[in-house]
Structures are given as structure tokens and as C-alpha cells.
Amino acid sequence: MTTNGRDRLRELLDAVLDESHRSLDDMAGGAHTSRFHFARSISRAAGEGPVAMRRRVMLERAAWQLRDGASVAEAAWTAGYDSAEGFSRAFARAFGHPPSAPAASHWLPSPNGIHFHPPTSLWVHAEEGVMNPLTEQLVRHDIDDTSYLLDAAAHLDDGEVSRPLLPGNTVLEWDGEEPSIASVLESLVHSKEVWLAALEGLDLPERGDPPALGELRARHERAAARWLAAVRDIDRRGAWDDRLVDALCDPPESFVISAVVAHVLTFSAHRRQLVRFMLRSCGSRVDDGDPIMWLRRLRGEIDPEPEEHEGAAL
Structure with missing residues (x-):
């Protein structure tokens, strides 16, 4: 039995956000496809790589949990970070303030309108105004x-x-x-x-x-x-x-x-x-600083450099 494109995209998105999928390989395996095909399909359909999407949505969920009374350590753990310090850095970089300050909205800018919606689902906001x-x-x-x-x-x-x-x-x-x-x-x-x-x-x-x-x-x-x-x-x-x-x-x-x-x-x-x-x-051996390669790594289209890991699960 085949599924239409919309249903298949939903299956791919479910694989991105499955609680047990902590890596790109886990996501691709959950969707029963190759790592390359999975990353390319998500990036083409959603304009955002699976690793970047999962990280963003998990941070959105963490912001919602913090507003609901969760501790920074609890939010960090459920977002997949190994330490509260690494989570705090990622949160501040994304929201513009530390997790100790409540976010005015738990949504971050998104190229596709896909966001975390409590308690565990996704919300697609079709007419969202995002930064160029x-x-x-x-x-x-x-x-x-x-x-x-x-x-x-x-x-x-x-x-x-x-x-x-x-x-x-x-x-x-x-x-x-x-x-x-x-x-x-x-x-x-x-x-x-x-x-x-x-x-x-x-x-x-x-x-x-x-x-x-x-x-x-x-x-x-x-x-x-x-x-x-x-x-x-x-x-x-x-x-x-x-x-x-x-x-x-x-x-x-x-x-x-x-x-x-x-x-x-x-x-x-x-x-x-x-x-x-x-x-x-x-x-020192350093890369060229090419924004093309940076964006590809951010979207999960290529493997990150070892020194670019943030201490999170992804």
C-alpha cells in the first residue's frame, strides 16, 4: 500500500521528532530510508534539515516547559542535551536571552511554519512572517x-x-x-x-x-x-x-x-x-568559513566537524 506525498512527509516529520531518535541515523532508520535520502527529502520539502529542525523544535518545547514551571536541568534533559550549560548556551543563542528569563513566545523563527504545539504535537502555521x-x-x-x-x-x-x-x-x-x-x-x-x-x-x-x-x-x-x-x-x-x-x-x-x-x-x-x-x-587546521558548508552541516546534509559538536545529543 502506498501513501501520498503529504502522508509520507508526515511520516518523515514523525521520525524527526520521535523521542527515541537521537541522531540522524536513528531518524532515517525510523523512516525506513537511507540517511542521505531522509535528509534530502526533509530539506527539500521543509526547507530545513532534519537535525536543525529537531534541535529547533526541541528548544521550542523546552521554552514551553520552562514557562510551565520546569527547571533548566529538566528542560535540558528532555531537549537532548548532556548538560545544563550546553543547553543554556544553545537556548540563549536561539532566543536571545538565557533560559532563566521566560520567553514571550516559545516559537522560534521557522522557514516552514512547523512548530512545537503543547503537549506533544506539531503545529503548522502557514502564514507566519519570518526573517528574510x-x-x-x-x-x-x-x-x-x-x-x-x-x-x-x-x-x-x-x-x-x-x-x-x-x-x-x-x-x-x-x-x-x-x-x-x-x-x-x-x-x-x-x-x-x-x-x-x-x-x-x-x-x-x-x-x-x-x-x-x-x-x-x-x-x-x-x-x-x-x-x-x-x-x-x-x-x-x-x-x-x-x-x-x-x-x-x-x-x-x-x-x-x-x-x-x-x-x-x-x-x-x-x-x-x-x-x-x-x-x-x-x-592550526581550520576550515574555510564557507557559509555553504555551514548551512549544509546545519541542515544535516553533511556530517558536522568534530569540533562543532555542542554537547547535545544531536
Whole structure:
């Protein structure tokens, strides 16, 4: 007996979200198909890879559970994370705030309108307004790639990270010289902190010598979550042509918000490639930072690099 395409898609989605399916191989086995065919079928039909979809829907379920009184540890376990710390990082990156703060909605942006609906079912919202896929991909790739480079730099000793490999390197005049891996990574994080302060009306973040990588990673995680939430909010409000009066400048200046986001992404991309160049000069093996390969890994179309595992079950 054959099933129509709609029924088969539902079977594939059920395999993605089955409680016992903790990996792509489990999902494909549950759907009685090959790993490759399963990932391709889901990606083509839903515009989202099975691993990425499961991770997103599990985070949506976790947000609903937290609003319903569950502890962070309980939500982390049911979402498939090995630790509350790994879950908290993933949650903050997705929602723009830590799990200790209740989410206004337990739904995340979705390319297909498929969401978790309590208590255990899926909800398809056909007319959902989501952020432009290109903007979402550019912002998320920037965030994830910076995390990747911070992890790669952590394998070097402190002397290599702080050594001036590019003496005199200046990306933007007002940021000063960035001759080392540590200084370029710090500027990657600091640039978002500065523009977030302007958007949120906060004081200019203090800046000193590049901190230890562990501290810089924590700063990046906080700023990345806020930055993603801010850009999503700009898109939701259609505020791309609005102007930001930046009181942190002396004298205050006015900027078009779309230009601010473009500015951050442009110089972040430049700095990320500078870090790659310096890491390779220290003998580190790093990828090319290609957003095509990043998206394929995110969608589960190819295997993730070992260093890109987040500590979750998937």
C-alpha cells in the first residue's frame, strides 16, 4: 500500500521528532530510508534539515516547559542535551536571552511554519512572517563562525594567541591596531557590544587589553544572543530604514539601521578571515568559513566537524 506525498512527509516529520531518535541515523532508520535520502527529502520539502529542525523544535518545547514551571536541568534533559550549560548556551543563542528569563513566545523563527504545539504535537502555521532567509543566514553564520574560531584559538597556548603576527594591522581606524589572534577576536566581539549599546541606549562598553579566551567566549555568547534577537526584532518591525541616533559618538551621529547591520557583517567577515590566516600560520587546521558548508552541516546534509559538536545529543 502506498501513501501520498503529504502522508509520507508526515511520516518523515514523525521520525524527526520521535523521542527515541537521537541522531540522524536513528531518524532515517525510523523512516525506513537511507540517511542521505531522509535528509534530502526533509530539506527539500521543509526547507530545513532534519537535525536543525529537531534541535529547533526541541528548544521550542523546552521554552514551553520552562514557562510551565520546569527547571533548566529538566528542560535540558528532555531537549537532548548532556548538560545544563550546553543547553543554556544553545537556548540563549536561539532566543536571545538565557533560559532563566521566560520567553514571550516559545516559537522560534521557522522557514516552514512547523512548530512545537503543547503537549506533544506539531503545529503548522502557514502564514507566519519570518526573517528574510538571507539575513538570518548571514547573521547566524557570523555568530557560529566566530564561536568556531574562538574554539580553534583555545587549542593554542597563550603566547601564540597574543603574539603580534600582523604588526600594524588596522581594520578600522577608531579600533586601533589588531596585530594578534586575541586582539582580532576581541574586536569581533566588541563591535557587536558597541552597536548593541547604541541600539539599547546603554553606556559604551569598557575596553582594555584582550581578555583570556574563556572570558571572551562568555562575552561572545552573551552578545551573540542579544545581537540575533535585535536583528530579528528589526526585521519583524520592518525597521530597516529607521535611523539610529548614536549618543555614544561625540558628537552624536545618525545611522540607517540596515547600514549598521551591513557594517557589522562586513567587518566581521573580514576579521574572521584574518583570524583564519593567523591560526594557519600557527599550524592550526581550520576550515574555510564557507557559509555553504555551514548551512549544509546545519541542515544535516553533511556530517558536522568534530569540533562543532555542542554537547547535545544531536
